[in-house]
Amino acid sequence: xxxxxxxxxxxxxxxxxxxxxxxxxxxxxxxxxxxxxxxxxxxxxxxxxxxxxxxxxxxxxxxxxxxxxxxxxxxxxxxxxxxxxxxxxxxxxxxxxxxxxxxxxxxxxxxxxxxxxxxxxxxxxxxxxxxxxxxxxxxxxxxxxxxxxxxxxxxxxxxxxxxxxxxxxxxxxxxxxxxxxxxxxxxxxxxxxx
Amino acid sequence: xxxxxxxxxxxxxxxxxxxxxxxxxxxxxxxxxxxxxxxxxxxxxxxxxxxxxxxxxxxxxxxxxxxxxxxxxxxxxxxxxxxxxxxxxxxxxxxxxxxxxxxxxxxxxxxxxxxxxxxxxxxxxxxxxxxxxxxxxxxxxxxxxxxxxxxxxxxxxxxxxxxxxxxxxxxxxxxxxxxxxxxxxxxxxxxxxxxxxxxxxxx
Numbered sequence: 208x209x210x211x212x213x214x215x216x217x218x219x220x221x222x223x224x225x226x227x228x229x230x231x232x233x234x235x236x237x238x239x240x241x242x243x244x245x246x247x248x249x250x251x252x253x254x255x256x257x258x259x260x261x262x263x264x265x266x267x268x269x270x271x272x273x274x275x276x277x278x279x280x281x282x283x284x285x286x287x288x289x290x291x292x293x294x295x296x297x298x299x300x301x302x303x304x305x306x307x308x309x310x311x312x313x314x315x316x317x318x319x320x321x322x323x324x325x326x327x328x329x330x331x332x333x334x335x336x337x338x339x340x341x342x343x344x345x346x347x348x349x350x351x352x353x354x355x356x357x358x359x360x361x362x363x364x365x366x367x368x369x370x371x372x373x374x375x376x377x378x379x380x381x382x383x384x385x386x387x388x389x390x391x392x393x394x395x396x397x398x399x400x401x
Numbered sequence: 402x403x404x405x406x407x408x409x410x411x412x413x414x415x416x417x418x419x420x421x422x423x424x425x426x427x428x429x430x431x432x433x434x435x436x437x438x439x440x441x442x443x444x445x446x447x448x449x450x451x452x453x454x455x456x457x458x459x460x461x462x463x464x465x466x467x468x469x470x471x472x473x474x475x476x477x478x479x480x481x482x483x484x485x486x487x488x489x490x491x492x493x494x495x496x497x498x499x500x501x502x503x504x505x506x507x508x509x510x511x512x513x514x515x516x517x518x519x520x521x522x523x524x525x526x527x528x529x530x531x532x533x534x535x536x537x538x539x540x541x542x543x544x545x546x547x548x549x550x551x552x553x554x555x556x557x558x559x560x561x562x563x564x565x566x567x568x569x570x571x572x573x574x575x576x577x578x579x580x581x582x583x584x585x586x587x588x589x590x591x592x593x594x595x596x597x598x599x600x601x602x603x604x
């Protein structure tokens with residue numbers, strides 16, 4: 208009985224081992240179905256970044272790229288120091304080479320504003336920033352506000368800002384009309400102390 | 402397009418913008434205003450005009466609460482005025498002189514009058530005389546009278562501190578009710594006479 212069972216099992220196994228005839232388009236259909244399965248975007252990007260690639264190195268192309276990167280860095284550095292260079296070059300024409308760049312000068316700004324709660328100085332020397340800490344005037348009593356601050360040598364436009372809202376030209380300095388923004392400014396020329 | 406070619410194109414496109422934009426402008430202006438102001442600043446740089454006054458002008462407009470359209474217009478106008486100022490003052494004009502002359506043009510003083518003042522001043526800087534001239538016009542001295550007064554002072558060799566004192570005296574006279582033209586011409590006459598005799602003006 209057992210022998211008959213063994214023979215039967217072998218016959219079944221033989222039948223199962225026979226290759227099944229498959230249509231020639233089966234592979235293509237399977238692959239298409241796999242590709243259509245949703246995949247996580249980050250995983251896809253990670254796979255792309257991780258996938259090994261063959262890179263062809265062309266000396267001319269990579270040389271140009273390296274030169275461009277260097278030029279880019281140089282232009283950035285030149286721009287950052289353009290104004291400094293201009294001042295330095297101008298100074299070099301007028302002063303001996305041993306002389307350092309002209310230092311900022313201390314300038315006192317005074318405004319009489321008895322009703323003010325806050326007075327600050329704005330101008331092209333502080334980016335017209337009314338909150339600039341170094342240009343906040345102190346109340347000295349009797350309605351007199353003043354601040355002494357560093358200002359670069361040269362021609363400047365400036366104004367007082369009272370209570371963060373009212374722009375007031377310096378009554379003691381030359382005024383310059385402002386047809387664009389409607390509020391007159393003051394001007395001053397800061398000269399190097401000798 | 403190869404990787405290298407793509408990288409080169411990206412660098413070429415990015416470089417000019419990265420080089421030209423000022424960090425303070427980026428912080429304070431909206432994108433369309435920033436782009437327009439940057440373009441004007443780049444043009445001025447190419448024309449070898451000072452660019453700092455243009456950046457300052459945009460910052461000033463922003464601080465005064467002006468909208469982008471006004472800021473762009475103001476920066477453009479200043480750029481045009483600085484070009485005119487340099488032509489009037491000559492190629493050797495300093496950035497300070499160009500800046501002061503642009504303010505004078507804005508006040509209504511002509512390019513011809515700037516050239517007159519330049520000629521009258523010789524090699525002396527005209528920054529302070531230009532500021533005084535602009536101030537006089539702003540205090541209702543007619544342009545012709547103010548220009549004649551300041552040109553006369555420059556011809557007489559009046560120096561910057563004397564110009565500053567002259568401006569303060571005229572302002573004080575006007576504040577006390579004097580006619581602006583009379584105040585300016587009277588104070589100038591005294592200064593010219595003193596300059597002729599070599600005496601120092603009294604405060």
